[in-house]
Amino acid sequence: MMQITRQAGTLSGTLDQTSLDSADPTTTKSTHAAFTGTMDGEAITLSFPQGLGFVTNLSGTVSASEMTLQVPQDDGSTAPLTLETASTDTYNRKVATVQAKADANLADRQAAAASAAAAASLQESRQQIAKAAEAVAQDAAAVRDGLARPPSFSDFERDLTAAKQNLASAKTNAAKADREQDEWSACSDAYSAESDAYSVESDSYSIDSDMNSLTSDIQALKDAATQLGRDLSAFQQAAAALPGYTPPNAPDADQVKDLLNQVSVKTGAWKKKGTSYQDEVAKLLTEARAVAAQAQKDHC
Structure with missing residues (x-):
């Protein structure tokens, strides 16, 4: 929009321009510039003291209903720009149209961003579900491996056998003490029985370990x-x-529950078996101590 005041052949006025921002079409860019000029018949020349981009002077023609200006282009050529007589309201409506286009561009951009965000969120959710399913699969494999490798009770057996042997030795030495004619030898045998009882106690500690x-x-x-x-x-x-x-690797909840039940049952059985060794060696130790104590009492 150009608003012009004429005094004889001298012109003055303002230029207002509103357009979509080329760098960001979701916003508008406005220009306001003052100018002076001259008019000779239908020929006019306009000068912009502060410049208008790289334009400082424009020339053209004017009639009662329109104005045509020769506007320099980026490539060095000129192109005609024709302006028609109209009201400020007409300009404001056109500005509103430009603003509506910017708003529509912004809405389109926001809709595209929302769609992209929704797609990204959906993909992330799927990845999280697949990752959670993989964690269950790895856990299940670890549990199955543990169930497939039950603990060995060979150390328990070895230590219990040693305890039984040491108890037998304590009994042998106690019996030997009873047969000795010499009290010193009998007391020595009683101490040997006590040593055997200590060995049973050591075996008991081993089973605890x-x-x-x-x-x-x-x-x-x-x-x-x-x-x-x-x-x-x-x-x-x-x-x-x-x-x-x-997900393709979705876990079977029933299978997982079955695994958890197997762990509960088998670990309970393993603990019960280990405790039975402790109970048995405790009885052997009690007996060994009693045998040694009686031998000590009788012969020392």
């Missing part, structure tokens, strides 16, 4: 089962947020 190792193995399997249960719950929670998606 075996039990500690067994308890550690049991706890490791229980921890793996706990992690399996925790990750199954995490998978189910993630999957519930996206009910229309099932």
Whole structure:
């Protein structure tokens, strides 16, 4: 929009321009510039003291209904720009049209961004579900491996056998003390029986150590089962947020529950068996101590 005041052949006025920003078509860019000029018949020349981009002077023609200006282009040529007589309201309506286009561009950009964000969110959710399913699969494999490798009770057997042998030796030495004619020899045999009782006690400590190792193995399997249960719950929670998606490696909840039940049953059996060795060696130790104490009492 150009608004011009004429006094004789002298012109003055302002130029206002509103357009989409070429760098960001979701916003508008406005220009306001003052000018002076001259008019000779239909020929006009306009000068912009502060410049208008790289334009400082424009020339053209004017009639009662329109004005045509020769506007320099970026490539050095000129192109005619024709302006028609109109009201400020007309210009304002055209500005509103430009602003509406900028708003539409912004809405399109926001819609595209929202669509992209929704797609990214969906993909992320699927990846999280698949990752949670993979965690369950790895946990289940670890639990199955633990169940497939039950603890060995060979150390328990070895230490219990040693305890039985040492108890037998204590009994032998106590009996030998009873047969001795010499009291000093009888007392020496009684001390040997006491030493055998200490050996049974040492065997008892060894079985306690075996039990500690067994308890550690049991706890490791229980921890793996706990992690399996925790990750199954995490998978189910993630999957519930996206009910229309099932990953290829989705876990079978019933199979997982069966594994957890197997862990409970088998670790309970393993602990019970280990405890039975402790109970048995405790009885052997009580007997060995009693044999040694009686021998000491009778012969020392």
